[in-house]
Amino acid sequence: MPDDEWHVNAAWARRLASISLVFVALQGAVGLWQGWAAGSVALIAWALGAVPEGLAGAVVIWRFTGARMLSDTAERRAQIVVAVSFWLMAPYIVAESLRHLFVRHHAESTVIGIALAAIALLMMPVLGRAQRRLGTRLASAATAGEGAQSYLCAIQAAAVLAGLAVTANWSGGWWLDPVVGLAVAAIAVWQGFRSWRGDDCGC
Template sequence: MGIRAAPPTDHQAVARRIRRVSWSSLVWLGIEGVVATAVGIATGSVALLGYGLDSAIQSLGSGVIIWRFTGRRITSADAERRAQRVVAVSFFLLAPYIAGAALTQLLTATPPHASWAGVALAAIGMILMPVFGRAKRRLGVEAGSAATSGEGSQHLICAALSATILTGLVLNATLGWWWADPTAALVLAVASLGTGIRTWRGRGC
């Protein structure tokens, strides 16, 4: 189904709401990315490192959406196309790194250390990201912006990935199933690639 544009008189109001949601998601993603990367490095968790990089990539997406809905770009079709492509390309850059790191860990049988901090981070992501995701998808429809709607879909995928990574981390922490962590990272890589393709085509999930 196509994305319906909001009436012209609503552009400024919708743009303000999009910027507010995007700034909120940008702040959280910044915190999430720093913590996940630090814990991932400390514990040797590929999934958490990928999660941190994913947060950084999504931060770029939120920043692009803020740029897209600032000033004269609010009604610019060219700005919309650029924002859509940047969000998509960012995911194309992320997927190969995560997949390579996860496969390396699986092939070398290198176990990560159990991380309850990672468990807590993923659990918070499961709660917050659907809030941002649904808001951006709704506002993207109102603004006729595939870039915004796609960014919202990415947040919803991030919530699903949080659940996947949470499962992997819990299994590693409680049962010692080290392979669950890089397996979760591979799921993240595949989902990131699929999201990039859908965003490039201007589709939601």
């Protein structure tokens, strides 16, 4: 039977998942608004990442609520959903990135998008580290996978920042935005396989 420390860690997993849900909702709404306004596939891809991130957070809350807290079946289901969530956005991002490359689309810069990505770059690694540690303590691949989602969000944010900065200062760097989009899609697919196997928590 899980001890008191396990239950405390499970409560923290729920709290961190709730914090993540609030932030990714903001990331998704503002990121899509600014991404479409600027024509930036990298920013749109990052904003769309809010969908699987939010799904991962909701799954962790579901996993550690009520009778499911002690269910191995619930853990495996949660792990699968988190893994699949990594793959949801990849096809769209790849298609849009390739289209932008072929038509040589030039994205615009956006101050709001830069500010949002900078906040994520500072916040998400801290959140991801805490989630990964809790995932290990709880032997929960779903929780560890959510932590990986947070790290991926920070990586995307850094790439978006670089792309927007290059776009703002060098017209010849138009290709960086769709290349960042393709890189984000590749990382998401790879992380989905890691989550499916439980690699993030050694489960």
